Amino acid sequence: MSAKVLQGKVLQAEVLQAKILRAEGLSVETWRTTWRGREPVPLVRGVDLDIRTGEVLALVGASGSGKSLACAALLDVLPPGTRRTGGRILLDGAQAEPAALRGRAVASVLQAPRTAFNPLRTIGGHATEDPGKPGRIAMAEAFAAVGLGDDPRVPDLYPFQMSGGMLQRAMIALALMSRAPFLVADEPTTDLDLVAQARILDLLAGLVRARGLGLLIVTHDLGVVARLADRVAVMEAGRIVETAPAASLFATPREPATRALLAAHRALHAVPAAEAVA
Amino acid sequence: MIAASSANRSGSVAVAGALAAGFVLLALAGPLLAPHDPLAVDLARRFEAPNLVHLLGTDHLGRDILSRLIVGARTTLGSVLVVLALVLGLGLSVGGLAGMVGGRLDAGLMRLCDVFLTVPTFVLALFMIGALGTGLVNVVMAIVLSHWAWYARIVRGLVLELKTRDYVLAARIAGAPPLAIFVEHVLPGVVPPLAALATLDIGHMALHVAGLSFLGLGVQPPTPEWGVMINDARAFFWTRPLLVVWPGLAIALAVLAFNRLGDGLRDRLDPTLIAERGL
Numbered sequence: 001m002s003a004k005v006l007q008g009k010v011l012q013a014e015v016l017q018a019k020i021l022r023a024e025g026l027s028v029e030t031w032r033t034t035w036r037g038r039e040p041v042p043l044v045r046g047v048d049l050d051i052r053t054g055e056v057l058a059l060v061g062a063s064g065s066g067k068s069l070a071c072a073a074l075l076d077v078l079p080p081g082t083r084r085t086g087g088r089i090l091l092d093g094a095q096a097e098p099a100a101l102r103g104r105a106v107a108s109v110l111q112a113p114r115t116a117f118n119p120l121r122t123i124g125g126h127a128t129e130d131p132g133k134p135g136r137i138a139m140a141e142a143f144a145a146v147g148l149g150d151d152p153r154v155p156d157l158y159p160f161q162m163s164g165g166m167l168q169r170a171m172i173a174l175a176l177m178s179r180a181p182f183l184v185a186d187e188p189t190t191d192l193d194l195v196a197q198a199r200i201l202d203l204l205a206g207l208v209r210a211r212g213l214g215l216l217i218v219t220h221d222l223g224v225v226a227r228l229a230d231r232v233a234v235m236e237a238g239r240i241v242e243t244a245p246a247a248s249l250f251a252t253p254r255e256p257a258t259r260a261l262l263a264a265h266r267a268l269h270a271v272p273a274a275e276a277v278a
Numbered sequence: 279m280i281a282a283s284s285a286n287r288s289g290s291v292a293v294a295g296a297l298a299a300g301f302v303l304l305a306l307a308g309p310l311l312a313p314h315d316p317l318a319v320d321l322a323r324r325f326e327a328p329n330l331v332h333l334l335g336t337d338h339l340g341r342d343i344l345s346r347l348i349v350g351a352r353t354t355l356g357s358v359l360v361v362l363a364l365v366l367g368l369g370l371s372v373g374g375l376a377g378m379v380g381g382r383l384d385a386g387l388m389r390l391c392d393v394f395l396t397v398p399t400f401v402l403a404l405f406m407i408g409a410l411g412t413g414l415v416n417v418v419m420a421i422v423l424s425h426w427a428w429y430a431r432i433v434r435g436l437v438l439e440l441k442t443r444d445y446v447l448a449a450r451i452a453g454a455p456p457l458a459i460f461v462e463h464v465l466p467g468v469v470p471p472l473a474a475l476a477t478l479d480i481g482h483m484a485l486h487v488a489g490l491s492f493l494g495l496g497v498q499p500p501t502p503e504w505g506v507m508i509n510d511a512r513a514f515f516w517t518r519p520l521l522v523v524w525p526g527l528a529i530a531l532a533v534l535a536f537n538r539l540g541d542g543l544r545d546r547l548d549p550t551l552i553a554e555r556g557l
Contacts, residue, residue, distance in 0.1 A: 077450055103453020110451075115444035120466040171448075178452065 015105045018092045021182045021214060023049040026073045026087035028066070028238075043082060044069050045238045053181050053214040056205070058225045058246070060218075060261060061235030067218045070235070071186050074216075075102055107175035109185040113167035117159035123170050124155025127177060142173040146203055165196030172203065182214040183207075189224065201227055222265040226250065234258045291542030297535035304351040314342035316349040316502045325518055334524050337507075338514055341500075343521070347528050350502035355532065357418050358483045362476055364422045369429025370468070376430070377437025378460055388434065394427035403486070407495045414487075417496035421486050425479070432475065433468055440467045470547040477540020481533030488529060504529050 028044040044066040051057050059067050072078045073087065076098030089096050091105055110116040117126060127139040136155075143149050146169040159167060168188060175183055185204065189197040205228055208215050217228060225232055225246060232249045234242040236257040242249070253259045304311065314332070320340035328335045334343040376387040394402070406420035440446065441464060449459050488505025490496040497503040499510065504525040511521035 075451055077447060099453075102451055108448070108451040110444060110448055112444060116448045118443075118445040118463050118466070121462075174452070 015091070015101075016179055016181060018105055018181050019053050020090075020092055021051040021101075021105065022090040022093075023047065023070075023074050024088050024090065026070055027085045028069050028073050028078060028082050029085050030082045040085075042085075043238055044073060046086070047073075047235070047238075047240050049074065049216065049233065049240075051182055051214040051216050054208065054212040055230045056208055056215045056217060056228050058217050058219060058229035058232045059235060060220060060222065060225055060232060061257070062261070063220060065235040066238040067220075067235050068186055071184055071216070071218055074098065075106060075108065075184065077102075103178050103180065105180050106182045106184055107178045107180040109168070109171050109175055109183065109188045111187040112191050113164055113171055114159070114191065116171055117167060119159055122156055122158055123162070126170075127155065127174055138177055139173075142176045143170070145176055145207070146170070146173045147199075148173060163196075164192050165199065168192060168196070168200050169203065172200075172207070176207070176211075181212070182216070184216045184218075186218045187220070188217065189219075189221070197224075204228065220261075222250075222261060223269065234261065290538060291545075294535045294538030294542065297531060298539050301351055301355055301532050301535065304348050305355045306352070308349045308352045312342075312345035312348045314345040316341060316345040317500055318342070325514075328520075335520060337510065337521055338518075343507075343524050346502035346507060347504070347524060350504050350507065350525070351528070351532075353414065353497055353501065353503040354484055354487055354505070354529075357414055357487050358480055361418050361421050361425070361483050361487075362480060364418075365425045365429055365479075366472070366476060368422070368426040369433050370472075372426070373430035373433025373435075374437055374460060374464070374468075377434040378441065378456060378464070380438075384434070387430070391427040391430050394423065395431070397424075399424040399486075403490060404495070407490070412495045412498065414497050417487060417490045420490070421483060425483070429472070429475075433472065436468045436471065437464055440464045470544050473547065474540050474544040477536050477543065480536040480540075481529075484529055484533060 026044055026047040026049070027042065029040045029042045031038045031040050033039070047066070047070045049057065049059070049070070059070065061067050069078070069082065073084050074089065076084065078084060089098055089101065091101065096105070117123070124136075124139065127142075128136065139155065140149065143154060148154050148166065148169050154162075154166075154170070162170070168191075172188075183204075188204070189200050192200060201224060204215060204217070207213050215228075217224065219225065229246045232242075232244060232246050233240050234249075234255060234257055236255075241257050242253070242255040244254075249258065250262070253262055318341060320336070323332075323336050323340040324338055326332055326336040326340075332342050332344065334347070337343055337346070372387055372391070376384040397405075402424040403417075403420040406423060407416055410416040410419065437460075443463075446459060446463050449463050454462070484504075487496060488503070488508065491503050491505035492509040494509070497506050499506055507525040508522055511518070511525070515522055
């Protein structure tokens with residue numbers, strides 16, 4: 001299947017049926033120039049990720065631990081100045097080219113909805129830009145699925161005329177329109193206010209249940225993890241230090257990095273939690 | 279107050295648009311509209327003041343000035359439009375390629391641009407005409423070769439800035455091919471500033487064509503062209519200043535009209551302003 005996946009479009013049906021997206025040994029490095037020459041600086045070291053359809057995998061870790069870079073390596077959209085030095089992507093066990101997976105097997109939701117839309121195009125323009133994608137009926141269906149179906153004017157709005165929450169919903173709708181079985185969401189709620197955050201998380205959880213999406217959600221917010229995730233991978237200094245089901249991670253954290261994250265989370269949310277118990 | 283000034287602005291754009299459309303009509307249908315043969319010499323009627331037969335008078339050879347202006351519009355404006363199309367095409371493709379691909383190709387193309395940018399425009403144009411010979415086609419080529427590098431540089435700069443935007447990354451992640459990303463997401467951000475620049479340059483290029491013709495390097499007499507007309511009239515400037523004024527006025531009006539039209543076009547392409555007007 002690997003050679004066929006490389007050709008992307010040909011086997012769209014097969015890609016849509018995929019059950020497991022696996023990244024093995026993803027490694028990313030940058031380099032600094034010293035008097036001796038270029039010196040590699042590893043940023044992500046041998047990260048393995050298993051995303052299964054119908055399941056939410058959360059990738060957590062402190063800022064700078066390499067979460068976003070690992071995702072970028074998975075999709076092969078690393079920023080300039082970094083390069084992938086190892087790892088391979090497997091779709092149902094067959095090796096696949098990341099470029100052939102983008103938008104076909106894997107859709108994405110970016111962190112900042114405000115900047116993720118072209119300011120010169122309407123929302124509907126974004127949805128129908130690719131002639132290979134389904135047309136306005138599919139668009140209406142996707143918008144309805146994310147709760148933007150009530151207002152018929154939405155497709156004609158420009159990004160600056162919408163709120164952050166609406167834009168994030170629209171981005172999820174665009175991701176749904178690709179009908180990709182896997183969704184990578186890099187901090188999808190960080191730029192939103194608390195109410196919008198809760199709604200977007202509910203929406204994502206509902207989509208995973210209803211459509212059997214495989215969701216990889218990157219976050220530093222353990223509240224998001226508790227609410228959404230089935231399994232959790234904890235990253236520290238470019239490595240995955242612990243992978244566990246969400247419940248057992250909260251109950252019995254093994255690694256110091258995990259305990260530090262949990263302690264920080266509880267310190268932040270101690271007061272509301274105590275009130276809730278009382 | 280704001281509404282009044284914006285109505286004013288769109289009013290002046292309408293006037294400029296009408297004027298520009300008039301010039302384009304003259305360029306297209308000039309020979310049909312001209313009241314007299316622009317080449318007909320009548321030495322008995324030289325230097326006539328504006329009158330009912332010759333609305334703008336006659337020149338030093340008794341040729342009807344209005345007819346020469348009307349027929350000359352095609353040469354002057356037509357050559358400017360050709361220059362502009364070639365410059366924009368070259369600038370967009372070279373600048374777009376350099377910006378999108380980057381790396382060695384970018385460096386190579388930009389050094390090529392530098393070669394053209396280091397030589398002053400007019401000197402390069404004179405050199406080209408010296409090498410290729412006089413004539414309108416060579417003037418057009420000379421102006422294109424001395425201007426395209428500016429556009430390529432500007433396009434490259436805009437592309438480099440636009441391609442780091444999140445929505446370009448989003449399009450890449452969504453699986454869009456590079457050419458589609460360029461056309462759908464980068465080009466719309468390049469066009470408005472480029473359109474404004476190009477319309478500003480229409481006047482500049484008209485002056486170039488007229489200027490090189492004025493020096494006797496471009497269009498050759500007796501072909502009616504605005505720069506040639508000014509050159510012809512130069513000898514009589516102190517006694518018959520109107521002979522210089524008419525073609526000068528035509529150039530000034532055309533430049534003004536296209537500049538204002540460019541401003542309007544830039545505003546029209548900005549969706550923030552569209553929404554303010556529309557919703």
